[in-house]
Amino acid sequence: MQGAEGTIYDKEHFQLQFKFGPSYPFESPEVIFVGQNIPVHPHVYSNGHICLSILSEDWSPALSVQSVCVSIISMLSSCKKKERPLDNDLYVKSCSQNPKHTRWMYHDDEI
Template identity: 75%
Template sequence: MYSPRSEASLAQSCTLQRQEKRLQKELVALIKEPPPGVVIDGESVGQSLDLLVLSINGAQGTIYEGEQFQLQFRFGPKYPFDSPEVVFIGTEIPVHPHVYSNGHICLSILTDDWSPALSIFSVCVSIISMLSSCKEKKRPPDDSMYVKTCSKNPKKTKWWYHDEEV
């Protein structure tokens, strides 16, 4: 007998399982071999599957050399079909034209250009590369305005991606 409700919930639990499995695989690979400049506290990882905090070291030879930042990932139930919410947290927020002083990052792969083939690893690499290519430490021009008016969740911001250089 066909019962649509049970089938739907079964499908849902299957996708949940698949998504959980993918996150686990990502975390295992990340702990084993993190991208250069990324430090992961193996203890804190896995305490909760929907939150991940890792440290990013400013790359050598760049203006952020010697600095360390905390990057927080939050994974929604639709991950990896929906992008993770990624922000800098803590007191050290990189001074960068695409990073607001509240930690929000203007990076297209975190919203519009997200693809499920991207991963925690590739997001880290993108952010490190974004920092590394910066020549001058400055905040985005609309920083004070944005920080006052934005939502807590950067994914609710309607970002304009216009600067291809940094």
């Protein structure tokens, strides 16, 4: 995936990993950033976990891999300042490897 033109991620390359469980498409795939370049963004942890509602409780079976990618690009594109989440260190130290084992709280719809 490439950062969108004109955004603060312009020309950056990112790699996403999708894992599909036995209940897919009724449950969301497990999606994380992998590789050398993890985007610095308030909803992306340095271990690649992404806080995005469609990847957990707002997942719909009608969504596709493509629509997930579009949502992630859109999330990156609306960001004005490269920052890690405030609780990044604590989260990365203590979280499960699978982001679906985290109960995400969604409280900021500005970015």
